């Protein structure tokens with residue numbers, strides 16, 4: 001897999017997350033799960049994923065996101081950390097060029113909010 005780029009990007013994201021902790025940076029740092037739930041609807045993630053608490057079709061193109069917080073590995077090869085999850089949501093093709101999950105143009109703030117919500121799914 002193309003892990004190097006992914007890992008580099010994730011380290012950067014992680015550095016920002018830690019660096020911003022308690023540092024008075026904008027609210028986007030710690031995602032807001034309620035906004036995240038809305039964003040999951042707005043970006044139509046439900047078109048492909050079953051997501052508890054988010055309404056939508058029952059079509060399952062991608063894996064169910066139920067119990068995501070308990071998974072060790074996501075997308076077959078990524079350790080499940082908030083930074084990796086956000087990176088995957090924003091640019092799955094950078095992690096795995098062959099993945100069927102499209103790049104949906106998710107903003108950084110929206111990705112953090114989604115992660116905050118998805119991390120409640122245990």
Ligand code: HEC
Nearest residue numbers: 043044045047048061062063074075076089099100101104
């Ligand atoms: C067109 C269908 C499609 C859409 C829309 C889509 N995904 Fe995916 N998603 C997939 C597929 C297919 C996979 C499996 C990827 C793989 O393993 O290569 C996946 C994997 C994932 C995973 C990893 C799950 C796991 O257990 O490994 C997460 C998290 C995820 N998607 C979140 C999202 C979010 C958040 C959105 C909305 C911004 C979204 N997806 C939109 C198809 C989609």
